[in-house]
Amino acid sequence: MKLIIAIIQPHHLPAVKKALFDAQVYKITVSNVLGCGEEKGYAETYRGVMHEVELLKKVRLEIAVNEDFVEPTIAAIINGARTNNVGDGKIFVTDLTECIRIRTGERGTRAIG
Amino acid sequence: MKTVLVLGNILIILTAPALAETTPATTYNIIDTFWVLIAAFLVFFMQAGFALVEAGLVRAKNAANIMMKNLLDFCLASIGFFIFGYAIMFGTNDPLFGKKGWFLMDIQGPDGLPLFAFWMFQAAFCGTAATIVSGGMAERMKFTSYLIYSFIISAFIYPIIGHWTWGGGWLAGLDFHDFAGSTVVHAVGGFTALVGTYLLKPRFGKYNSDGSPNLITGHNMPLVTLGVFILWLGWFGFNPGSTLGFSDPEVVSRITINTNLAAAAGAIAAMATAWAKFGKPDLALTLNGALAGLVGITAPCAVVNPMNAIYIGILAGILCIYGVIWLDKLKIDDPVGAFPVHGLCGIFGTLAVGLFGQIAFGAPNDGLFYGGGFKQLGIQALGTFSSVGFTVISMWIVFKAIDALFGLRVTENEELIGLDIGEHGMESYSGFQIFITE
Numbered sequence: 001m002k003l004i005i006a007i008i009q010p011h012h013l014p015a016v017k018k019a020l021f022d023a024q025v026y027k028i029t030v031s032n033v034l035g036c037g038e039e040k041g042y043a044e045t046y047r048g049v050m051h052e053v054e055l056l057k058k059v060r061l062e063i064a065v066n067e068d069f070v071e072p073t074i075a076a077i078i079n080g081a082r083t084n085n086v087g088d089g090k091i092f093v094t095d096l097t098e099c100i101r102i103r104t105g106e107r108g109t110r111a112i113g
Numbered sequence: 114m115k116t117v118l119v120l121g122n123i124l125i126i127l128t129a130p131a132l133a134e135t136t137p138a139t140t141y142n143i144i145d146t147f148w149v150l151i152a153a154f155l156v157f158f159m160q161a162g163f164a165l166v167e168a169g170l171v172r173a174k175n176a177a178n179i180m181m182k183n184l185l186d187f188c189l190a191s192i193g194f195f196i197f198g199y200a201i202m203f204g205t206n207d208p209l210f211g212k213k214g215w216f217l218m219d220i221q222g223p224d225g226l227p228l229f230a231f232w233m234f235q236a237a238f239c240g241t242a243a244t245i246v247s248g249g250m251a252e253r254m255k256f257t258s259y260l261i262y263s264f265i266i267s268a269f270i271y272p273i274i275g276h277w278t279w280g281g282g283w284l285a286g287l288d289f290h291d292f293a294g295s296t297v298v299h300a301v302g303g304f305t306a307l308v309g310t311y312l313l314k315p316r317f318g319k320y321n322s323d324g325s326p327n328l329i330t331g332h333n334m335p336l337v338t339l340g341v342f343i344l345w346l347g348w349f350g351f352n353p354g355s356t357l358g359f360s361d362p363e364v365v366s367r368i369t370i371n372t373n374l375a376a377a378a379g380a381i382a383a384m385a386t387a388w389a390k391f392g393k394p395d396l397a398l399t400l401n402g403a404l405a406g407l408v409g410i411t412a413p414c415a416v417v418n419p420m421n422a423i424y425i426g427i428l429a430g431i432l433c434i435y436g437v438i439w440l441d442k443l444k445i446d447d448p449v450g451a452f453p454v455h456g457l458c459g460i461f462g463t464l465a466v467g468l469f470g471q472i473a474f475g476a477p478n479d480g481l482f483y484g485g486g487f488k489q490l491g492i493q494a495l496g497t498f499s500s501v502g503f504t505v506i507s508m509w510i511v512f513k514a515i516d517a518l519f520g521l522r523v524t525e526n527e528e529l530i531g532l533d534i535g536e537h538g539m540e541s542y543s544g545f546q547i548f549i550t551e
Contacts, residue, residue, distance in 0.1 A: 011529035011530065014318055014327075042534065042538075043538060044534065044538050044539060044540070045537075045538040045539060046539050046543075050538075
């Protein structure tokens with residue numbers, strides 16, 4: 001079992017969701033996050049005062065998958081989020097030691113699927 | 114009725130000497146002037162209503178941009194209508210456009226009303242026609258191009274059509290009856306929005322490649338609702354104020370009740386239609402229905418009885434829902450329903466004069482349902498379709514020219530990030546956790 005965490009541009013979320021859906025990955029958690037990578041910030045002005053915004057709005061996806069879904073999920077995220085520009089985001093894959101479905105008490109790979 | 118007249122006369126007598134010193138040849142009707150100014154203030158406040166409706170129906174990332182557009186179109190309408198607009202609309206009685214009164218110089222208001230009071234009322238109407246369009250072109254139109262468009266429509270396009278009907282132009286001579294502007298204001302605004310949104314093409318992600326529409330939801334329905342209530346209130350200046358006087362309280366009162374009943378019936382009919390078609394009573398469509406009823410009653414408000422005002426409201430409310438559905442089928446992306454509400458119901462309201470109008474209430478001819486045959490209906494059709502035709506052709510040219518010179522649409526990347534940051538470098542809800550993902 002793996003936990004795939006991806007940080008992407010917010011406006012690519014619809015495309016990523018579509019790509020994941022097409023790859024039969026239906027379970028996903030999405031959160032709004034702030035952060036910065038290699039992408040430069042943008043200048044924001046408020047009532048005449050200009051400041052550089054360093055922390056950018058990003059979207060964080062968390063998807064728990066069984067082994068055979070790892071590569072299709074990664075491919076789908078890349079497919080939806082890649083523009084070849086700095087700031088497209090990153091994908092992290094970590095081992096997942098346990099997964100429990102609260103409703104039934106099922107554990108492990110059965111609980112994910 | 115008697116009391117008001119007596120009071121008016123007393124006021125005129127009391128103030129006559131003061132007026133005589135400054136403007137020797139003019140006697141103003143105090144009550145009428147007061148009424149027209151109050152109505153002008155109410156119509157002005159409709160700008161707030163439009164701003165809130167449009168802000169609530171767009172996504173949070175475009176809210177500041179739509180507010181700027183709503184603010185600036187009234188500013189440019191005020192200046193444009195002062196420099197050119199009023200002269201074109203009311204300057205002289207030529208058939209096509211007026212030719213005198215630039216900067217309001219060398220010109221007088223109508224009998225009994227100060228020029229400046231009449232101008233303020235008409236300028237507020239002009240601003241209404243201009244502001245309808247921002248909603249239809251929302252979330253993707255360049256701000257600078259919007260400023261240029263606002264000036265052109267309020268200085269030239271709206272005044273020319275207004276002149277035909279209200280300024281002594283060729284339609285006025287044909288007994289065309291558009292009491293408060295179903296055609297002159299709303300159809301002009303609605304069809305300009307249609308041309309604009311058609312040329313802009315749909316928002317990014319609105320339609321899939323197979324043509325099915327995606328959901329792009331507004332971000333604040335309470336704002337939309339407050340906006341509609343404000344518009345409803347403003348309409349009590351828009352329609353009853355178009356009497357330009359208070360000498361016949363019965364007419365003003367009839368217009369008021371008709372306006373209210375049509376709005377109520379429009380909302381109920383739209384709610385019922387949406388409920389039947391989509392399974393739930395949809396708030397946004399019901400609010401559109403209230404506005405549809407108001408637009409529908411705007412032309413016939415003075416010449417129909419209250420029962421017919423209800424029928425007009427119901428038909429407008431239903432028409433507006435089908436208009437929203439048709440537009441989506443045609444893949445024309447109108448984020449706030451500006452065309453179904455103002456364009457379609459503007460035409461319908463104008464034609465309703467030829468269906469429900471009665472000579473007894475001041476219509477030029479009895480309508481089709483009152484034994485007048487097709488005469489008035491034909492005149493109404495000629496008036497509304499010629500006005501709409503001129504609007505579509507002239508605004509097509511204007512938008513094409515702006516597109517060639519400055520570009521109409523923002524870049525795809527700016528549209529995705531949102532026009533608030535892209536055009537104005539700021540957010541509407543800084544510090545709030547709002548999903549800006551879609």
